[in-house]
Amino acid sequence: MRASTIKDIFLHLARIAFLSALQVSWLFCGADLLFSYALGGKISVWNIVPVYFASLLLNVAAVHTLRFLVGRVILNCLAVAFLFVAVWPFNLAVPLISSAHIMTGGAPDIFLGLSVIIVTAIYWYQGLRLASMAVGFEQCLAEFQFGFLMFLVIFFFHAVAGVDKNYFAPVIIFFVCGLISLFFSRRERLASTEGFSVVIDLAALICVGLTVISGLSLAVIFNPALAAKLYLAGKSVLNFILNLIMQVMRFLAGFFSGSDAVLPPPPPSAPKTPGDPAVIANLFNIPPAVRKWLQMLVGGLFISMIAAALWSVSRQIAESIRRRKKGIPADVHKLNSSYLKNIFVLIKNSAAAFMRKMQWLYIRRRGRHNDSLTMKFVYGQILRWAAMSGCRKKVSATPAELYPQLSFWLPEAAAEIGFITEQFVQVRYGEIRLTEDTRKQVWESYKKIKQRKKLLFFKRRRR
Template sequence: MKASWSRMALYITIMGMECCWLFAILSLVNGLVLQGRLSIIGLLALYPIAFGINMLVARLKLPKAYLNLISWLIWVGAMLLLVKLQIYGSLALWDQSWLRAIPAALRQAPYDFQPEVLLFIGSIIVWWLSQRLVHLKTDFPRLVIEFQFGIPMLIIAFIISSYFAGVLEHAVFIAVAFFAFALSGLSISHAQQTDSPIWQIYRGRWLGILIAGISLVIALGMLSGSAVNPDFFERILNIAKWAWGVAVRALIWVANLLPTLGAEPSSDLLGGIDQDVFIKPKTYIFGISESLRSGLRFALAIFFAFWFIFALWRISGQVLNWLSRRLASMAGVETESLSGAFRSDVLRLAKCILARFLGFMVFLRRGRKTRNLPPEVASIQQLYHQMVRWAAAKGCPRQPTQTAYEYQAHLVDLLPEFGEEFNLITGQFVSARYGSVVPGRDELSRLRQSWRKIRQIRRKSLA
């Protein structure tokens, strides 16, 4: 019961954070485009209702495609009811005029943004977020991701609203509510991780850390609120305009130094011939055609994107190495190389995109139902793959024709003093991978200890 209540509390905190930045963005659109004709609070009231409906739908023993179909069919009815209550409340329910107004407003959306369009788009976002929240894993990393995503959304909304007085009201209340939900969710999720070594170290200081964090956030909020104002952003914008003007003048000066390709014929050489009979070719900047310029722009974008990604890679690698050195003395903490983690993440992203792309085939044929691996089985498989990559880096790769036990026997021949560790890791991997045996916490702890012993081998080569 305690776990269910804590999980529901985490659902509420995530829902609260998302409602805060959604309220800020939708209020901006409502105030700037629709002059405040809609009730954004009424639109966001759909979120908890949609979450409850999707929770009930998820309990049905049906394929995922049919569950999504049922959920979005319910959304159609909820969206129509929302439009009826907020815009056409004076009309009768059986009056068809308000039903015909919705598709008409959607067709005119590129030319005239009507309130029906905002309710349509907003209800889609709210319904999708509620459906996503049902299947979301409520843990500490997820709360951190939600917090990191909500912060820039609020900052963008607050910056835009600073140029339009009276559009976004109660901005301070929105920020305070967002941080209150975020800090509450982070504290609850962190309190659930009782097996974390960091939690074991700072368990007695967690309340003090939470109070200090809240005090720091409030102090920084008051400081930024007194320093950041429209005049501050106006000065930054003026500096950016001045820098852009200097760069443009420098480019024009460099362009004037380049010779032009091909000069027009002189009027003296043409004599009395009318110059209009000559068709002047289309001139290009720097004498470069438009097609070549497009290719150069694309190549330049690829060049800058490559160096940007490379810089992020180097920074991330340095940060990870620093964390590895700091956490090396802590028991139970394991780090993975950035190359291995990046490769696994890219493969996981490619598989996810491919699965999404092929998901529409479910409506055409009934495929084999995929099985989600338990976290314990996934941990064992990851640990075994790390051992295989470690042995391959030492000059002993696993051949495609070798089974797990054949590869284990080969490793034991090379390192007989670590035969027990190799036997334990391989046996648990085979049982979990092919026998669907879920190990316990003690067995996982023994596996991690065996893997740490193997990694302490200082030999550069096993061959």
């Protein structure tokens, strides 16, 4: 094996390990914060690190190998269940951050809530934008990690003033790690037509919710006491959110009216009889022998999937290095953007959508769309679908040369493929802007191709 090949393998694994370490860092802090605030205890880092590394490995393998959302949901359900079963502590420690400090109300808590919402939304928007442009998973993870790190920085700096000075050093360390990850992600801003794209829609959000619910349900089967803790945690978090909303509303009402007495304080709640959490835990009691066999079954599935993930990741690395050694260039396009521009676009699009919904003002959409990036994404998505079905393309092939292959792959949608190919060539090389009617027609053609592709897949499965 050549020295350059060893170097490529080392750099690829080092990048994955670096981003994985960042994920472990913010997950450990977030879990520590959650258990300290809502459950009255905290997690040991020696329990969470190996389990989360295995979960991350499963997610990396799922993103690059499984083509359907159901497979990723199953993997994440098992990862969530195994995480809660293996990490859940038997002896809860003293909370480091008391809920009374967070629930006191006032301007600092209002500033905390608004800062968390704005900063986290900005970086998550950046991550979703990179994911929609089929950027590699390392860059998308870096954006989401930095958003979580900013959330932790704001929260810990708010809590460190009156609770515990020992949080100052970890906050600085995690903030520096976030800046490093941001630096690496900005150097690799490439959108590949052979990469993986994520479409955020209602179905994806529903699947995410079902993933968490299914994983927690499996964890409750293994540890019935977890049900009572989750009930108390959900109740505490809900009270915190409601209190934060009321504080923000009271602050805004007082700010615009010049008086603090516009919204009366909420009436004191009637005393409630505390419920017995053991009653909830008793509902999930199962025989110890059955629980032991279930733990062995899930553990075996988890270990086998880790082995499959290791094999899959190693094959991906070997294939990437083999393509690089043969001199096959990747079909990539640079994304010229910045955080300031993305923030401005986010605010502008949000304001325009709000105006359209309220029907206050009709805003012309001319000049708002980047037709070049839109057509690159649509045409690249068609090429990815064709490649997954076995229709490979040459690196030097032009769109006109690819059209016969794409038509042979999906003859029922040959007209739609030809229309999108024509619009892609005009926008990409002719610098022609799309009209509103043409843009709608491109979207309708894209949906028809997607539907015909699904029908073709089911026909092949029946055979």
